[in-house]
Amino acid sequence: MKLQKVRLRELRAFVESDWFQRLPVKPISLYRAESYLANPHALPDDPLIYYWDEEDKIVSFRSVFPAAFNHEEERFAWLSGAWTQLDFRKRGLSLRLLDEIYKDWDGRLAATNFSPNSRRLYERSTLLKPFCKVSGRRFYLFVNSRKLLEGRMGNLVFLWPVIDNIARLWARNKLRKHRLEKHPNIRWEKHAFPDRECMEMVNQQQSDYLFKRGEVELKWILSYPWLSTDDRTFKQSYPFSSYAKQFEVYTVKFYREEKFLGLLIYSLRDGHLKLLDQHFTVDCKEAVAHFFINESVAKRVEMLTILHTELAERIAGENNPFLFSKEFQHHIYSSIKRLPQNSKIQAGEGDFMWT
Numbered sequence: 425m426k427l428q429k430v431r432l433r434e435l436r437a438f439v440e441s442d443w444f445q446r447l448p449v450k451p452i453s454l455y456r457a458e459s460y461l462a463n464p465h466a467l468p469d470d471p472l473i474y475y476w477d478e479e480d481k482i483v484s485f486r487s488v489f490p491a492a493f494n495h496e497e498e499r500f501a502w503l504s505g506a507w508t509q510l511d512f513r514k515r516g517l518s519l520r521l522l523d524e525i526y527k528d529w530d531g532r533l534a535a536t537n538f539s540p541n542s543r544r545l546y547e548r549s550t551l552l553k554p555f556c557k558v559s560g561r562r563f564y565l566f567v568n569s570r571k572l573l574e575g576r577m578g579n580l581v582f583l584w585p586v587i588d589n590i591a592r593l594w595a596r597n598k599l600r601k602h603r604l605e606k607h608p609n610i611r612w613e614k615h616a617f618p619d620r621e622c623m624e625m626v627n628q629q630q631s632d633y634l635f636k637r638g639e640v641e642l643k644w645i646l647s648y649p650w651l652s653t654d655d656r657t658f659k660q661s662y663p664f665s666s667y668a669k670q671f672e673v674y675t676v677k678f679y680r681e682e683k684f685l686g687l688l689i690y691s692l693r694d695g696h697l698k699l700l701d702q703h704f705t706v707d708c709k710e711a712v713a714h715f716f717i718n719e720s721v722a723k724r725v726e727m728l729t730i731l732h733t734e735l736a737e738r739i740a741g742e743n744n745p746f747l748f749s750k751e752f753q754h755h756i757y758s759s760i761k762r763l764p765q766n767s768k769i770q771a772g773e774g775d776f777m778w779t
Contacts, residue, residue: 425483427524430473432466438473443480449507451475451485453658453666459648459778464640465490465499471528474521476512484508484517488525489775491534492636495767500532500760501525504775506542507663518545526551526759533759536774546757555758558769561736562752563728565720565745566592568695602745604718607711611679618642618675622687625703634767637701642689646673650778651693665779668693673700676715678708688712689772690719693779695726700772702732713738721745731771 430438430451438444439457451473452460460472466489475485488501503525508518522545526533535552537543546552618626623639630638637645651671658666672692678685686704690697697720702712712735720728728746730736731754740749756773 426477427521428475428477429471429524429528430475431468432460432470432472433468435461435472447482448661449482449509449663450658450661451482451505451507452487453650453662453664455648455652455658455666456487456650456778459644459650460489462644462648463489464644465492465636470501471525474524476517476521478512483512484521486518486521486525488529488533493763494631494633494636498530498532500534501529502774503533503535505664506545519549522549522551531759534774535757536776537755537757543755551759552757553759555756555763556769557756558731558754558771558773559733559736560729560731560752560754560771561740561749563720563730563739563744563746563749564726565728565747566695566724566726567747568726598745598747599721602721602743604721606718607714609680610685610708610711612711612715613677613679615675615677617646618687618689619677621684622675622677622703625684625687625705629703632768634763634769635773637770642701645777646689649673650775670694678704678711678715688715690716691777692723692725695724696729697723697725697727698729698771699732699735700777701770709735709738710742713742717742717744 435457439452439454444450460466466472470490472489473485473487475482477483485505485507486503487505488503490499491502492499503522506518506521533552534555535542535546537546547554623642626642627638630636649671651665651668653668653671656667670693673689675687675689677687685706685708686702688702689700691700697716699716716728716730716739729752730739731752754771754773754776756769
């Protein structure tokens with residue numbers, strides 16, 4: 425078994441090779457590869473994909489992408505995507521890849537995580553420690569029981585249609601009684617991409633945040649999504665997100681009369697609406713809460729994720745149509761010993777914003 429690395433300057437040739445095309449499990453999708461190649465913080469010699477090669481096949485891999493802090497010159501790497509073939513698990517292959525990445529990136533790693541297995545691995549590792557968590561809530565409307573319960577009720581699949589029908593009837597009944605609201609003094613506009621006015625506000629507020637995500641970063645992220653709505657090529661061969669029936673990203677601008685108050689960016693993927701980024705000059709939580717409630721109703725979403733404590737509490741306290749909600753947290757891990765503790769964190773840090 426041999427450990428292999430793919431650097432940025434090798435990435436395009438790697439994904440275009442005949443060997444890559446024949447792989448039953450691929451360590452990256454073409455869409456993610458294009459994003460990695462366009463990363464404004466990446467350098468040609470950066471190693472981005474690490475994998476174990478067994479008889480000319482990949483049995484375990486990890487990928488990373490470079491990023492930057494606002495208050496430090498040195499870059500770091502976000503961990504994003506780790507997989508090991510079933511027959512090769514419990515051999516420490518993933519941890520050994522993590523050790524190699526740690527060495528290559530001079531101990532400067534960060535990770536965000538929602539997978540229980542990855543979370544346990546990070547917590548067992550002596551390299552990555554919990555750095556902070558972003559708290560909020562997840563709200564449910566037109567519930568999809570299979571997505572929610574498959575891991576817990578896999579052998580009771582006959583119950584899913586029953587649960588879904590009950591949930592739909594409950595949701596429709598709540599919607600009949602629900603009155604759409606809009607803040608009386610504030611209006612909003614929806615755009616496909618942040619305009620010049622938005623970017624100026626983002627740049628003005630960038631230094632308030634721990635991770636660098638100004639105009640340059642937003643243009644990169646929004647121009648190179650990791651998901652396709654028409655290409656299923658990697659749906660079976662790549663273990664992570666590559667295809668969605670629905671994937672839309674919008675920028676919403678808020679105004680009081682003609683005064684620009686701020687913006688938010690959100691995505692809608694297969695019935696899941698989530699806040700990704702926001703910048704405001706004044707407190708607009710009530711208006712933003714009304715927007716997300718109205719948008720959830722208009723799009724008939726399955727769930728809404730708000731990783732912002734005060735905004736989530738405002739939505740929960742408003743007249744809303746959601747069937748139920750629960751606390752939801754986004755954990756961030758880091759191997760960097762000294763990081764600013766008082767900088768703001770956006771909702772969509774790490775790879776959360778791409779998927």
